[in-house]
Amino acid sequence: MLATRVLTISTSVCVRAHESVVKSKDFSLPTYVDRRDYALPDVAHVKQLSALKEKEKASCSSLSTDEKVELYRIKFRKSFAEMNRGSNEWKTVVGSATLFICFTALIIMWQKSYVYGPLPETFDKEWVAVQTKRMLDMKVNPIQRLEKNEWKK
Template identity: 40%
Template sequence: MANKVLLSCLRQTVPKCANSIRCLSVVPDIPDKIGNRDIVGHGWNGEAAYLDRCDFPLPAIRFKANTSDIVALREKEKGDWKKLSIEEKKALYRASFRQTFSEFQAPTGEWKGAVGMAFIGVAFSIWVIIFLKVFAYPPLPESFNLENRLAQLERMQLLEVNPISGISSKK
């Protein structure tokens, strides 16, 4: 994390080269991802990034870039909070955070699409099985009928195929 903070400070303080040839004394060009936003903490994974998470509620950087309005509100914030209006407090909150807990934990309805796709998959599978039974598989042999199976069981009992012995044969 210290490396990221150092690089962001160097990005802001070291001037860029005037020509297209890189200066040797300047840190290599690293894209400035955070812009004019304040680094206010460590962050979820140690990087200066904004992410709304309920298990790690404090992001490493503020959500919005510093503008003159927000800077003026932050100066006013250092004084008495009773002098701030509700709109100013909301503006300060929205400058630091994108959403409230109730906003980013609210149900999105994605589960409906997932359940719908699952039903479509099940319906397609059923149609494939019906198609295969009707057109691809040959008809079952006569020995699969209930009458033929009962007759086969009767013959097996008469011929004593796989006789049961022991205590269980007494019942």
Template identity: 40%
Template sequence: MAGRLFVSYLRPVIQVQRCGLMTLDRVGNRDVVGFGYNGEPTYLDRTDFPYPALRWKENTPDIMALKEKEKGDWKKLSIEEKKILYRASFRQTFSEMDAPTGEWKGIVGLSLLISSAGIWLYLYFKTFAYPPLPETFSMERQLAQLDRMKKLDMNPIDGLCARK
């Protein structure tokens, strides 16, 4: 009981220290600008959650100079400088995130490869591994067996449903 109480008392301290150490290594020299997807300072390109907690690139002297310049009039910034500032904050645009990747081709190809391997394996076992079917499986034998069952009146249908 005392051990559980001690561990539950220290659990928040351990988690804060662990998360603090992990995030400092991952963040580096980048700006933390928001709460993040799960409250963690990570970068994710997602269309359903468009604001990541971190900037994409680390702060370099060039980017810091552009950030100081952007605090003024944005009309003085060139298109290239605006693009550089955008790429410092985000890795992809929405159109780049939504663009088709062609991943479906590999999935279809792999599923066809696995299906063809299964068919070839079935044919191999059918030809070489399984014994031949008994004679009673031939159509002539089955018809002869059905004729004999009719002649011997095996399993006749009785009851209310059999009467007209």
């Protein structure tokens, strides 16, 4: 009985201890959006304001360039120059397309050598005769010859 009581007490303590770990986000508030066509987002990039914000209330000439940049970063994640900068995604696209084309070329070369066999250098009469005999044996002709007794049907 004592063991079950200790087990239930320790279990309830563990459950209470982990209640504060899981926190859900509030999706009813607007989110930060960094876009060129939407220049002023509804929400600041950084939620907690720093001591630098208090220093901003004084003269702007007392702020250094780095401090001015930090103040800008409180509201915005990227500047317009950073948003306009191109990405290197085109390298990935060109590289994967080249890889696909090379892989396809390897498959075609493998098929030409192992599936189709070697091609004859010149179409001599002996080779044409053998191929014609093979086609006639397989009845590959698109127009099938009808026997005379089949015409009457």
